[in-house]
Amino acid sequence: MMEDGIPFEEVLSELEAFKSRDLSYKRILSSMCTDPHPIARIAHKLFLETNLGDPGLFPGAKAMEDEAISMIADLLGDSSATGYITTGGTESNIQAxxxxxxxxxxxxxxIIVPHSAHFSFDKIGDLLSLEVRKARLDSSLRVDPAEVEGLIDDKTIGLVGIAGTTEYGKIDRIEDLARIALEHDLFLHVDAAFGGFVIPFLDSHPPFDLSVEGVSSITIDPHKMGMSTIPAGGLLFKDERLLDSLSTPTPYLTSKRQFSLTGTRSGAATASTYAVMKYLGFGGFKRIVDRCISMTRNIMNVAASFGIKTPVAPDMNVLTLEIENLQEVIKALEQSGWKVSVTREGFMRLVIMPHLTEPIIDEFLYDLKDATGN
Ligand SMILES: Cc1ncc(COP(=O)(O)O)c(C=O)c1O
Known part of the structure; x- marks a missing residue:
């Protein structure tokens, strides 16, 4: 740090220079985050200085968090579920x-997780000194319940199912996993970090949430398809005793105990979560999800028309494409400003988020056709 500060305007122009190096979401097809909804940005600014880690000082922010959790609980099949707004899927999974x-x-x-589980579960194994057993997937890339059952032993604490896998957007058979969890008296966590704000709005979907008997907890991320600002995650428990098991005494704060992993935590992203849910309502979210699904189908169909196959049928707005000379194609796409990603199996992975539009998708398809020489 310099001895004397520099003028306000100069600091701002330095910040703008850094920001100008960032990509805009416009041509990003590789991220599970998106441009926050305009109301999310405003809400975030309004609650910038609030600290939900010391809720007695910010009772309004705390009441808003409780209402946000109650709206999410309602969306995920158990209006009496309890939880809190976390910093994202990783914190929610750790805490569950x-x-x-x-x-x-x-x-x-x-713990037994699907082979498709997000890498946050590897961090969890390390942090909590737990063995993370990975169960094989079936040919549809959903975890095979028989494989899960076969990995259970007398040291098993719980099972994990994924509702919207990171790489392929697949939804595990949560009912089958719940049956196994109940039979073996185990906890079951559903990681719906991505799918939580997608699956409820699909025209039809398998049971995946707290309404399924045997599901103990669920992760859902407002900062992904919830169109909130970062960092906003959600963690819900069906049984309050699980949340209580996270309690730590906080002697010198305005509250007697804390459940969160972080101590000081901003109310800003919570405000944006609350604001987007209130503003859009179920119908607004459905329209956004419908549009993302329709763009996903459009890419799949047009890509097929020039000979590019979809190796795995998409359950939601995550699409994979089987492309020859993938690295060269990606290089050509990057020259036109596109960002795509690659799965461990070597397929092009596209996440069709709300910041994308039909004309942008048309431009992408045009460049994809060109890059693949079709
Ligand atoms: C299924 C799933 N779980 C957890 C996470 C981790 O979320 P975060 O990056 O918000 O910590 C992700 C991130 O993509 C995810 O897709």
Whole structure:
């Protein structure tokens, strides 16, 4: 740091220079985040200085968080579920498994996750000294329930199912996993970080949420398809005792105990979560999801018309394409400003988020056709 500061305007222009190096979302087809909704930006600014880690000082922000959780609980099939707004899917997953560990008889045991699970579960294994057993997927890239059952032993704490996998957007058979969890007296966490704000708005979908008997907790991220600002995640427990198992005494704060992983936590992203849900309502979210699904189908159909196959049928707005000379094609697309990603199996992965529009998709398809020489 310099001894003397520099003028306000100069600081701002330095910030603008940094920002100008960032990409705009316009041609990004690789991210599960998106441009926040305009009302999310305003809400975020309004609550910038609030600290939900010391809620007695910010009772309004706390009441808003409780209402946001209650709206999410309602959306995810159990209006009496409890939880809090986290910093994202990673914190929600950590806290869910930590609660299972705290509430379980097995102190140092294992959890069973699908092979498709997000890498946050590897962090969890490390943080909580748990073995993370990965169950194989079936040919539809959903976890195979028989594989999960076969990995259970007397040290198992809980199971995880994914509702919207990161790479392929697939929805595991949560009802089958719940049946296994109940039979073996295990907790079951559903990671719907991406799918939580998609699946409820699809025209039809399999049961995946807290309405399924045997599901103990669920992750849902407002900062992904919830169109909120970063960092906003959601964690909900069906049974309040699981949330209680995360309780830490906080002697010198305005509240007696804290459940969150972070101490100081901004109310800003919570405000944006609340504002978007209130403003859009179910109908508004449905229109956004419908548009993303329709753009996904359009890419799939047009790509097929020039010979590009979809290796895995999409369950939602995550699409994979089988492309020869993938790295060269990606290089050509990048020259036109497109950002796409690649799955571990070597397929092009596209996430069709709300910031994309039909004309942008048409431009992408034109460039894809050109890059693949079709
Ligand atoms: C299914 C799933 N779970 C968890 C996460 C982690 O979320 P975050 O990056 O918000 O911590 C992701 C991120 O893409 C995800 O797709």
């Amino acid at each position: 498994i930590r609660a299972f560990r705290n509430a379980s008889k097995n102190e140092r045991g294992n």
